[in-house]
Amino acid sequence: MTESPIGVFDSGIGGLSVLQALQAELPHEHFVYWADSGHAPYGEKGDLFVRQRSLAIAQHLIEHHHIKALVVACNTATAAAIHVLRAQYPHLPLIGVEPALKPAIALSQTKRIGVIGTKGTLSSEKFHRLLASLQDQADFVVQPCKGLALAIEQSTHAQSATHDADQISALLGDYTGQMGRFGTAPGEMDTLVLGCTHYVFAENALRRWLGPDVQLVSTGEPVSRQTRRLLEASAQLRSGPAPHAASARMRLMTNGELGALQAAALRWLKLPHSACHKADPHV
Known part of the structure; x- marks a missing residue:
């Protein structure tokens, strides 16, 4: 299994932001990435729907790509489905994401911390348990951001990039404005x-509203x-030489518009269009 790819x-x-970090941490590994853009955004859909999509994608990646680990690079899918995935695939290393409250506490000097996310993530039982466990360590201001993930998703379309950038900035200004004052003063x-x-x-758009000092x-x-730790523990780290080109170890798939994924992959991961493919429409 050491030669098998990691599913994301x-x-x-x-999730390309997570793939970017995985690529840097694990330069010898191969990855297969599924963008479920045809059903985005998850954050404004119900838990049952998100669980069904998560199980379908995981099954496909296991059966057709023989993945050795699965990274659920979505806060909403982690909150709604990680426990179901672990029950279904108990021997597969599974890594989820959650809002990074603990790292934020370690960084914050004022101990007043903002949290932005989708409604699905911030209203989940998983997030509320995490928040409750840390309430005595910092004061958290939590703000759901309806429409923001979708606007960012759509911003990869070149023909509407300027409009979407303006929309993203306006949404961020509105939501951060509702949260209160940002800065380094008590x-x-x-x-x-x-x-x-x-x-x-x-x-970059956030910086325009928050300034340079907010972390x-x-x-x-x-x-x-965490992905590295789990692969080391199961002796599944790939030991061969890293491919010279990142595209040689990356396969990206989408059930949305292929051009949008290609634009995003080129913009943020410097991957050529040939690394991106249309996903199986039956999944």
Whole structure:
């Protein structure tokens, strides 16, 4: 199994931010990525739907790509489906993502921390358990961001890039404005947790609203380190030489518009269009 790829999936292109971190942490590994863009965004759909999609994608990646581990690179899918996936595939190393509250506490000086995410993630029982376990360590201001993940997903379409950038900036201004004051003074939020993998791709727009001093915390690096730990524990790390080209170890698939995934992969991972493919329409 050491030569088998690592599976990664998300509701769309947001999980590319996690794939980026995995690629840096595990340069010898091969990856197969599934963008479920035809059903995005997960954050505004019900738990049952998200569980059904997660199980269907996992089954396909196991049966057709023979993956040795699965990274659920979506906060909403992790919250809704990780326990079901672990029950269904008890011997498969499974890594989920969750809003990085613990790393944010370690970074924050004011101990007042903002958290943005989808409604599906922030209303989940899993997130509320995590939040409750840390309430005595910091003051968290939680803000669901309806429509933001979809706007970021759509921003990969070149023909609407300017409009979508304006929409993303307006949404971020509205949602961060509702949260209160950001800054490094006592009582201000000096740290913001990006509780959706899509939001990493809006960091520049966020900076325009928050300024340079607020720390942004995402999940990619912790997830990549945990993936390495699990593969080491099961003796499944690939030991061969790393391919010279990243595209040689990356296969990206989408059931949405292929051009959108190609644009996102080129923009954020510097991958050629040939690394991207149409997904099996029956999954």
